[in-house]
Amino acid sequence: MDAITAHRSSALLTDRYELTMLQAALRSGAAHRRSVFEVFTRRLPSGRRYGVLAGTGRVLDAIEGFRFTAPQLDWLADQDVVDEETLRFLADYRFTGSVHGYPEGEAYFPGSPLLTVEGTFAEAVILETVILSILNHDSAIAAAASRMTAAAGDRPVIEMGARRAHEQAAVAAARAAYLAGFAATSDLEAGFTYGIPTTGTAAHAFTLLHDSERDAFTAQIDSMGRDTTLLVDTYDLNEAVRTAVEVAGPDLGAVRIDSGDLTLLAHRVRRQLDDLGATGTKIIVTSDLDEYAIAALAAAPVDGYGVGTSLVTGSGHPTCAMVYKLVARESVPGGELVPVAKRSAGGKTSVGGRKWAARRPDRDGVAEAEVVGTGPVPAELAPHLLQVPLITGGEVVGREPLAAARERHRRARAGLPLSATQLSRGEPVITTERLAG
Numbered sequence: 001m002d003a004i005t006a007h008r009s010s011a012l013l014t015d016r017y018e019l020t021m022l023q024a025a026l027r028s029g030a031a032h033r034r035s036v037f038e039v040f041t042r043r044l045p046s047g048r049r050y051g052v053l054a055g056t057g058r059v060l061d062a063i064e065g066f067r068f069t070a071p072q073l074d075w076l077a078d079q080d081v082v083d084e085e086t087l088r089f090l091a092d093y094r095f096t097g098s099v100h101g102y103p104e105g106e107a108y109f110p111g112s113p114l115l116t117v118e119g120t121f122a123e124a125v126i127l128e129t130v131i132l133s134i135l136n137h138d139s140a141i142a143a144a145a146s147r148m149t150a151a152a153g154d155r156p157v158i159e160m161g162a163r164r165a166h167e168q169a170a171v172a173a174a175r176a177a178y179l180a181g182f183a184a185t186s187d188l189e190a191g192f193t194y195g196i197p198t199t200g201t202a203a204h205a206f207t208l209l210h211d212s213e214r215d216a217f218t219a220q221i222d223s224m225g226r227d228t229t230l231l232v233d234t235y236d237l238n239e240a241v242r243t244a245v246e247v248a249g250p251d252l253g254a255v256r257i258d259s260g261d262l263t264l265l266a267h268r269v270r271r272q273l274d275d276l277g278a279t280g281t282k283i284i285v286t287s288d289l290d291e292y293a294i295a296a297l298a299a300a301p302v303d304g305y306g307v308g309t310s311l312v313t314g315s316g317h318p319t320c321a322m323v324y325k326l327v328a329r330e331s332v333p334g335g336e337l338v339p340v341a342k343r344s345a346g347g348k349t350s351v352g353g354r355k356w357a358a359r360r361p362d363r364d365g366v367a368e369a370e371v372v373g374t375g376p377v378p379a380e381l382a383p384h385l386l387q388v389p390l391i392t393g394g395e396v397v398g399r400e401p402l403a404a405a406r407e408r409h410r411r412a413r414a415g416l417p418l419s420a421t422q423l424s425r426g427e428p429v430i431t432t433e434r435l436a437g
Helices: 016-028 056-064 070-078 084-091 120-127 128-152 167-179 187-193 204-209 214-226 237-248 262-275 291-296 378-383 402-414
Strands: 034-041 098-101 115-120 157-159 227-233 254-257 284-285 303-309 322-330 336-340 356-361 366-375 388-392 429-434
Touching: 016 084, 016 120, 034 120, 034 128, 034 254, 056 128, 056 291, 056 388, 070 084, 115 120, 115 128, 120 322, 128 167, 128 284, 128 322, 128 402, 157 167, 167 187, 167 402, 204 214, 204 227, 214 227, 214 237, 227 237, 237 262, 254 262, 262 284, 262 336, 303 336, 322 366, 356 378
Parallel strands: 157 303, 227 254, 254 284, 284 303, 366 429
Antiparallel strands: 034 115, 034 322, 098 115, 098 388, 322 336, 356 366
């Protein structure tokens, strides 16, 4: 369990209706029917060609920490949320079922069964909100981050959005960004909790503190060494670059530009650095960047990017519209599972039945379809199944290092058609095919 969830219960990260449904099901006798819930999304955000699953590791921590404490139970009783029978059930609650799902970092498409939760109705229904809140947030950040790192190519991208998000959301965002290829984060809590490389040097305030820009640069070099990054756009950019090289010498690590026409200024600064002999000094750019701005800077002499606000807000799509739906349940206690599904207007119809998913490749090994089915898996698709065991008999079996999910995402994105990383509007890069059992 990670440091964020280890010190507190996740049990009240729950909507009230989950507990009132539990109470009614306990009273009707249906609470202990074996049930299957599924997390999926009906569509991708507008313009997105693929989704990125992130947050699975945090979901496992949250399920493991889903325990009702005595103060929480007392509060539920004081607020008359549920009755005594339900409180007794919650006091002993432990998830004992199974969870299968796409491994973290994998790409997904409309209808992909991202997470399958199987257990009694009582133990599975109350996990809805915490699962969705984690997956919707982290996957939105990861999808934006993936587009940004694709646009950046081989140039590193640094996550620096902590000041633009809730303090714990910022940590989760840094985790999701690193999974999707960001090189580092400015957030120390994210570095401490998840082992993400951290970076950062100085802001404009440090320059303004000193009597001159030269004094500020000298102090930073004396403290951090010549390999540091100097912020050069507080006053006059041309003068600052000249002063930076005079103070640090031609071995200055990097300069950062945080305002203005970044393409134009990057070319000017590169010429100036080269003329001053600082040919190895890198140029880092920041200032409200998103994937489109990064793509526009592709031809500029830029060596790295820092992204904040756009990253932690999902670059315009801060959620993934994932839902948690009951898709199968026992007809009678101990009986077989039967498919169930919501039927409604407005595009909210769901498909019943426990599902499997496979990504079918073409002759060149490039993904051509997401195949989702119920019943037996066709032999030719068996090697390409996507779901893996995450929890078995209530025990977490699918926890893995963040580095593994990061590498998985790199491979998953590389296995999609080239048009997946285009920033122009378009439909999902591969289609979702359904096979009925």
